[in-house]
Amino acid sequence: MTVVVWIAEGTWPACVDAARVHAPQGAELVLLHVNDQDVPGVAHGAFAGLLGRGHRERDPGDQVEHLAAASARQLLDAAAERLARPCTRLERTGRAEREVVSAADGAELLVLARDGDRSRLGPHSLGPATRFVVDHAPCPVLLVWPEPAPGADTLPPPPPHHRR
Secondary structure (H helix, E strand, C coil): CEEEEECCCCCHHHHHHHHHHHCCCCCEEEEEEEECCHHHHHHHHHHHHHHCCCCHHHCHHHHHHHHHHHHHHHHHHHHHHHHCCCCEEEEEECCHHHHHHHHHCCCCEEEEECCCCCCCCCHHHCCHHHHHHHHHCCCCEEEECCCCCCCHHHCCCCCHHHCC
């Protein structure tokens, strides 16, 4: 059994804890982190377009890429330490939602956390990338709250056309 755990800033501890509880012993655990390609791309583009014609060695996009990779490694190391089980660390770069769906292809479980409005129940508790992953995952999904879930009293009211 392969279990992919999406390691994202701010929500990863809950995902790791859920994997420890729900992944059977002997499961292949994959800790996945995705670096966004857009941030270094913006830095590269700004430098090339405005400042850096002919001076590639001073491109700040390279530094942004190195910092993102170092941060991802630190996050994956912290997640592996918290998991305290054998695991594979996988780092990808690209659109997070597409990379997560791709990495989950062939897995038996994908663990991820809510990353939107976590003050109340409802669809807004999922950010756009997480919503995409939930809608397109090629395997079962374990969706966790990064902190205790809000109470049922935060459930949004039904739409006006469904009220009676």
